[in-house]
Amino acid sequence: MRAQDRWPAAGHNVFCLREDPAAGAAEPGEELERVAVLAMQRRGVRMSVVLDRNRYKRCDFLFLRRPYKERPNETYEQVFWQTQTSMVQRRPKVAPAALRAGGAGMRVVIDSAERYPWRFPDSTTERARLPAGDYALVRDGEVLAVVERKTFDNLLADFGVMPLLHQRLLELSANRFNALVVEAAYEDFLNPRRVHHFNPSFCAAAIAELYAAHPDLRVVFCANRKTANAWTSSFFRAVLNQFTSAESSDLRTP
Template identity: 50%
Template structure:
């Protein structure tokens, strides 16, 4: 279970009746006074950032694990571990005063549902006017062509194409034709090592100048049956989950995809995040691996750690931060799946595994 928590308190303040806190391992990453418990029809809920807990004795309304915390432009996107009302973001803006010098901060809390209903003007988060500086590996015989400025040619430590910013590599693309990839299947152990190095970059991709369906056509496979190539491709993606495999179809589409990929990364790097967002993410660190959330944590605990017959008190002890509502919802879902049965009512009720260990 994630050690990052979303906590909400009732402040009894007329203007800001609630306070939202995101904390990890006891350290507060972000603390906001908000006007609603959850953004509804209003769409945007105005927030006020505070540095310390102004309501230490306020009653806690909810406490949930945070699945994901990421930046998209000026937005801090949050995903909570619950069935409904789980996706939202905080938009951080810096505005200039109209009548005097200086700037002030505006924060708006928005939900996925509100953004869908409002249907704002279509606008991508990634846009930049800065030139995209691409370097092509010197060993590329027939390289892709990119718009100005003309790419540089030099030896790259990994990959065939790289995006440079201030003298450092920030993105890498490995290019493969169908013949290249089939040849690499014959030396998979070495190929895995090559891809492992590629995967160490923050932004990397394996771009293939073919469709996935081409690897399933016997007439295009010189040495391997389609069943083998399908397994090999699946193994590559399974062993390197952080490395996207892009089946671009042909050389022209692969070239276009790589350029747009580099352009979007350049735009993201140029779009300086709000100081509060940068500070929050720096404290958050690397996101933990997500393995399904609280429901699957409860399921695994029931299957492997509880006796054949148990009560909800066992789960309360194992998951003190999870509400009774969430525990009962998980129990009823497992009952519908046929994994457990219930007996009795009220305080004498208990649950039994249908397949005890």
């Protein structure tokens, strides 16, 4: 990648050109500095990079394809280098793509053992036996995301059989996009009047054990059934959007 500057100035983007070996030998550029990459993530047309240094470390590269004015059936690539500061100053006045998408195009499989399942308006739903979790986002026969649903009483009862709970959560966390969604607030498990024969400190330790034993598992505490249902629907929409936006970008992997 060739850039116009060594780091984007505040409120500005830096235009970049991708190195293309197939285009022949280009004039060699000057290497100004070399920094190790601490983390990198691709999300559709955007790639976030975190550099291993204290300052000037967070940035994004935006990969776009534009049609030629004279040749509308052909496209060319534009690459913009953005920093955290410029993205804050240029904050878009639109809702996230996951919220704009609604439930259209989603296919949700509900485990056949669910007695009173959540609802997913504008989505296609079906009942089937799931190997893990209670709800799965499926596309073209592939499971994209899985959610395990727990009521307050469900999770409280599972604290008495922690080895079995760990087994189920281990299988759940094998899915890249996963979540254990609880239809209760965290503080409910610290309320002596609600946890029955359990001690609140025991419940707190059990929940902490879940986080420590399954670092790849998302544990989400929602206030009630309605909130848990809404969170799961938004989660599924966001995951589906990650896949569809990555495919529609039609870009080479940088």
